[in-house]
Each structure stands twice: as structure tokens, then as C-alpha cells.
Amino acid sequence: MTSEITLFVNPVAGRGRGARAAQPAAQALRAAGFGVRTVVGEDAADALDRARSAVADGTGALVAVGGDGMVSLALQAVAGTGTPLGVVAVGTGNDFARVNGLPVRDPAAAGTAIAAALRDGRDRALDLGRIGDRWFGTVLASGFDSRVNDRGNRMTWPVGRFRYDLAMVAELAALRPIPFRVTFDDGPEERIDATLIAVGNGSSYGGGMRICADAAMDDGRFDVCVVGPCSRATLLRVFPRVYRGTHTGHPVVTMRRAARVRLDVDPAQDVTGYADGERVGPLPLVAETVPKAVRLLA
Structure with a gap:
């Protein structure tokens, strides 16, 4: 697995919390020895194209920074690929994170938890729903x-x-x-x-x-x-x-x-x-x- 991690950021999630959350999450990952690159699209379609390119290029993980909408978009890029998904939940609802016991609106804690999971090779295999080609x-x-x-x-x-x-x-x-x-x-x-x-x-x-x-x-x-x-x-x-x-x-x-x-x-x-x-x-x-x-x- 490559040590470069991709942050997939929604800058407007949670009334601007997405953009602010990217920095402490990235700092936690870098402190653990990972390289970090950030993907911010011009719109949802462009962001998804960039995320899929990062996955195709072999990123070590795709980390969604935002709310449930951003997690949903990230799922379209990683589902079925074997590339692990990290979540820095800073949106309004954050149901995906809550259901899975992940930190909510604490980007530093989320980044630290993701770094520890990557370092220890620890992840959970989860089911997804699929409607046609939509996950x-x-x-x-x-x-x-x-x-x-x-x-x-x-x-x-x-x-x-x-x-x-x-x-x-x-x-x-x-x-x-x-x-x-x-x-x-x-x-x-x-x-x-x-x-x-x-x-x-x-x-x-x-x-x-x-x-x-x-x-x-x-x-x-x-x-x-x-x-x-x-x-x-x-x-x-x-x-x-x-x-x-x-x-x-x-x-x-x-x-x-x-x-x-x-x-x-x-x-x-x-x-x-x-x-x-x-x-x-x-x-x-x-x-x-x-x-x-x-x-x-x-």
C-alpha cells in the first residue's frame, strides 16, 4: 500500500466546516508519516472524476471530509476496488459515521483514528446497497x-x-x-x-x-x-x-x-x-x- 493518502474534501459541508476540517485531519495523517494530497472538485461530477483517478492511481486510502453526501460520493469511487475509505465527518447529519462509531465533528480525532487504522492494517468490510450503478x-x-x-x-x-x-x-x-x-x-x-x-x-x-x-x-x-x-x-x-x-x-x-x-x-x-x-x-x-x-x- 502506498503511503500517500487522498483527502476528498467538500469545502462547504456543515456551513464551511469541510474546508476547515481538512487541515487538522491532514496534520494528523502527516504526523503519522503519511503523505497527503487533497482533491476538491469544481462540482460533484468533477470531484468524483478526480477521486476515481486517485483510486486508479493507487492511493493508499480515500478519506471523505464532509457530510453524508460526501461519503456517498466517495463510495462511488471506492466501492468494489479494495481501496479503503476513511471518514472525517463534519457535515450536518453524519449518519454513516455515527452508525459506525466514528468521531463526529472532531477532525483531529478522526484523522488520528484513520492514521492508526492504516498503520495497524485495520479495517472493517461493510456491505453496501446498490441501485443500478449507484452505491x-x-x-x-x-x-x-x-x-x-x-x-x-x-x-x-x-x-x-x-x-x-x-x-x-x-x-x-x-x-x-x-x-x-x-x-x-x-x-x-x-x-x-x-x-x-x-x-x-x-x-x-x-x-x-x-x-x-x-x-x-x-x-x-x-x-x-x-x-x-x-x-x-x-x-x-x-x-x-x-x-x-x-x-x-x-x-x-x-x-x-x-x-x-x-x-x-x-x-x-x-x-x-x-x-x-x-x-x-x-x-x-x-x-x-x-x-x-x-x-x-x-
């Missing part, structure tokens, strides 16, 4: 939560988290069950009326919402959370329990497990899928588990 680490969301994302992304005011709070209020006003068609593994297609369906490789999304609370990233299967038809009042009662993962005991919630999940709806329903918080596209979508697809420095 994801945490959760594929569809239904109410993805519609909130859609609406929030269309809004130009207000800025920040409050925009998505307003989007949630608007979607609550329009709340209706969605008639999904779902296939688990090689089973028959099932017609399921649901408020949302979340396919979890990892347990949480949205900054700590443990929607698939018992999901493990090394068991070769997804945990699938199906929230059935419910009133606005019920959804508002269940929602706070998601942060503790206790929502799974509510009668409106059903948990399933599968290595392959196909989600579909009638086109008029206009349901989008989001994986790792990033828009994937409209249903139908097929998510498959790929065991041991990435080596995480941890």
Missing part, C-alpha cells in the same frame, strides 16, 4: 420522507433546516397512503399501502433518525421499515420515537428483511427515491445488497 451506505427512502425532500429542494426560501421543516408541514397537510408494489428477494410482488418505505443497509438517516434501528452493515441483508397508512396525528406521535428506534414496536410499523428489494408505484403517484440523502430518481427502483463492498478504516 449507497445508509438508507434508501421513498414515500412521505422523499416527498418532503422533493418539496424542500424546490423551495428557495427559507434557507437551512427550516426549509425542510416547512416542507414537512406542507406534506403533512397532503398526507395520503401510497399504493406501493414491493418485491422482497425472489418472492411474489406485494401490494402494500404505506406512508413510507425505507430500505436500510445502515440504521439511520436524516441526522440520527433510526428508521431501520436494528440494521447491521455486515449481515448481507437490508432491514426494511414499512410505515403503513396512518393519520397525521399518528404520524406525529410515532415520529419522535424514530430517534430512539422504538417506533418499530408501533402497530403501524412493519419490519422486513431481504437482500433485494424492488419498489414500484403507478407513475401518477410520482414517488422519488433518495439514498444517503441524495436523489436517485423516480420509482421503480431495485436495491440489492453487495456484501463486503467497501473497506472502512475504523
Whole structure:
């Protein structure tokens, strides 16, 4: 393994924390004797091209500095290559890091932990989800939560988290069950009326919402959370329990497990899928588990 490490940096993550975090992470790696180069793209596509080039050139590791969006982009470069992934989590949600017990918003500690893992040859083989050629680490969301994302992304005011709070209020006003068609593994297609369906490789999304609370990233299967038809009042009662993962005991919630999940709806329903918080596209979508697809420095 080469001693040169590539920092893959999102300079605007966490309102500028990404750019500031790169320096202490790089210092920790250099102090451990590693060479460090930094990749910052002009946009996401350019950044991914540069990260893939670094992997192809034999970098010792690709270290994502940013939030879950940056980790997701890094996964597209390292999945299936054998190049290990490091994470310096300084974004808003940081679900991938939290699920895997990595330092959050402490770039020096993250850099030190990555350097120790590289020095000791220590990493963890994790499963990833794959939708076509798109990899994801945490959760594929569809239904109410993805519609909130859609609406929030269309809004130009207000800025920040409050925009998505307003989007949630608007979607609550329009709340209706969605008639999904779902296939688990090689089973028959099932017609399921649901408020949302979340396919979890990892347990949480949205900054700590443990929607698939018992999901493990090394068991070769997804945990699938199906929230059935419910009133606005019920959804508002269940929602706070998601942060503790206790929502799974509510009668409106059903948990399933599968290595392959196909989600579909009638086109008029206009349901989008989001994986790792990033828009994937409209249903139908097929998510498959790929065991041991990435080596995480941890």
C-alpha cells in the first residue's frame, strides 16, 4: 500500500466546516508519516472524476471530509476496488459515521483514528446497497420522507433546516397512503399501502433518525421499515420515537428483511427515491445488497 493518502474534501459541508476540517485531519495523517494530497472538485461530477483517478492511481486510502453526501460520493469511487475509505465527518447529519462509531465533528480525532487504522492494517468490510450503478451506505427512502425532500429542494426560501421543516408541514397537510408494489428477494410482488418505505443497509438517516434501528452493515441483508397508512396525528406521535428506534414496536410499523428489494408505484403517484440523502430518481427502483463492498478504516 502506498503511503500517500487522498483527502476528498467538500469545502462547504456543515456551513464551511469541510474546508476547515481538512487541515487538522491532514496534520494528523502527516504526523503519522503519511503523505497527503487533497482533491476538491469544481462540482460533484468533477470531484468524483478526480477521486476515481486517485483510486486508479493507487492511493493508499480515500478519506471523505464532509457530510453524508460526501461519503456517498466517495463510495462511488471506492466501492468494489479494495481501496479503503476513511471518514472525517463534519457535515450536518453524519449518519454513516455515527452508525459506525466514528468521531463526529472532531477532525483531529478522526484523522488520528484513520492514521492508526492504516498503520495497524485495520479495517472493517461493510456491505453496501446498490441501485443500478449507484452505491449507497445508509438508507434508501421513498414515500412521505422523499416527498418532503422533493418539496424542500424546490423551495428557495427559507434557507437551512427550516426549509425542510416547512416542507414537512406542507406534506403533512397532503398526507395520503401510497399504493406501493414491493418485491422482497425472489418472492411474489406485494401490494402494500404505506406512508413510507425505507430500505436500510445502515440504521439511520436524516441526522440520527433510526428508521431501520436494528440494521447491521455486515449481515448481507437490508432491514426494511414499512410505515403503513396512518393519520397525521399518528404520524406525529410515532415520529419522535424514530430517534430512539422504538417506533418499530408501533402497530403501524412493519419490519422486513431481504437482500433485494424492488419498489414500484403507478407513475401518477410520482414517488422519488433518495439514498444517503441524495436523489436517485423516480420509482421503480431495485436495491440489492453487495456484501463486503467497501473497506472502512475504523
